Amino acid sequence: MRKDKVKVLDEQWDDERVASFLEPRPGDGDNADFQLLLRAYQSMRDADFARFIPLFCNAGRDINARGREGKTLLEEVSEHRYGIAYAETLRAHGAK
Numbered sequence: 001m002r003k004d005k006v007k008v009l010d011e012q013w014d015d016e017r018v019a020s021f022l023e024p025r026p027g028d029g030d031n032a033d034f035q036l037l038l039r040a041y042q043s044m045r046d047a048d049f050a051r052f053i054p055l056f057c058n059a060g061r062d063i064n065a066r067g068r069e070g071k072t073l074l075e076e077v078s079e080h081r082y083g084i085a086y087a088e089t090l091r092a093h094g095a096k
Helices: 013-020 033-041 046-058 073-077 084-092
Strands: none
Touching: 013 033, 013 046, 033 046, 033 073, 046 084, 073 084
16 A cells, blocks of 8 residues: 655744754855755745744854855845745845
8 A cells, every 4th residue: 555745734843953954965066155045945934934044144154145146045035926025034134
């Protein structure tokens, strides 16, 4: 009997899981800080992202890091229809 994967919606993220996104992964040539921000943005709900960004900043990471295409994460998410809350969080922590 085959069990299908169950899609989990609105999963609660604990502080440890949010903080685990500060751990770098092997890069693909982008700035390491930009990669951390991008991965968090792509993986987290806006409320979890809002909890992550202060940790990121307190760790001395660069919130204005630029990716391979020369854009900051704020510039990237500002182009996305559902990026408003993420952009507000980034701006509140000094992103330009």
